Amino acid sequence: MTAFNTTRLTFGAILALASSSGLASAQEACSSATIGETPFECLCAGGEPSGTVWGSGPYTSDSAICAAAVHAGAVGREGGLVRVLPGPGLDSYPASSSNGVETRSWGAYGSSFTFKLGRQIAMTAEECSAYPTDAPSYTCSCPPYDDTGSVWGSGPYTADSAICVAAIHAGVISSDGGEVTALLVDGLPSYRGGEANGITTRDWGSYGQSFIFNRN
Structure with a gap:
């Protein structure tokens, strides 16, 4: 012993x-x-x-x-x-x-x-209108899509993009809404917009932080 x-x-x-x-x-x-x-x-x-x-x-x-x-x-x-x-x-x-x-x-x-991450859960579209950059992960309970909210990039997305709209674009949820978990990642020198799942995102230049989605 x-x-x-x-x-x-x-x-x-x-x-x-x-x-x-x-x-x-x-x-x-x-x-x-x-x-x-x-x-x-x-x-x-x-x-x-x-x-x-x-x-x-x-x-x-x-x-x-x-x-x-x-x-x-x-x-x-x-x-x-x-x-x-x-x-x-x-x-x-x-x-x-x-x-x-x-x-x-x-x-x-x-x-x-x-x-499995410790997470903050947001319940309203306003809380999910952008990523809170102090959290390594952020979970949103997204309402049905109401045709509002801007998104820059095609994944990763700029941190000021509307999380729920980006989630539809990424195919994580449908326009009916649902729960999604976004993960904070570093910014990119440029972001390319695109069309997917009925959502059109925009191009942007350099941005300091981005997010992606946990698809598990």
């Missing part, structure tokens, strides 16, 4: 002790190999996130979980517990930059994952 003194241990020291005791470390528990069909929790060690991530949420299931968690705002660089939600594959995964983590784009991949 390993003897422990009363000295406070760093997270890294705890991982080392677990490894030397023959136990699976928390970082190993967050490896992509653990992703199946059932949601699970695992611990991410603190420090600079490492590993490659494809997508912007959902992420390909072979992405580095802890780096993806920092990108999604599910955990900070101090590390901590994350809840991983496995999901179906997508036809494509867009790249983006968020919280200092750059992700890569990818084509079709057979499985994915997202995170």
Whole structure:
């Protein structure tokens, strides 16, 4: 039996002790190999996130979980517990930059994952008229579309775009409304508008922050 003194241990020291005791470390528990069909929790060690991530949420299931968690705002660089939600594959995964983590784009991949995030829930169209830029994720209960609200970009969208209208454009909800969760990501040097699902969005130049949607 390993003897422990009363000295406070760093997270890294705890991982080392677990490894030397023959136990699976928390970082190993967050490896992509653990992703199946059932949601699970695992611990991410603190420090600079490492590993490659494809997508912007959902992420390909072979992405580095802890780096993806920092990108999604599910955990900070101090590390901590994350809840991983496995999901179906997508036809494509867009790249983006968020919280200092750059992700890569990818084509079709057979499985994915997202995170269960602490969220603010907005219930009115006015509250969802733009993204509150102090929140890593923001959930809106969107009313039926009433033909109001401007959107810039085609995903990511500028942070001052109407979230519910952008959600219809992105195909996350229909014009009948519904609940959507937006995720804050870094701004882009330019945004290209387009038409989708009966919504026409606009072009814009540089903007400081953007949002995308959690499709899980």
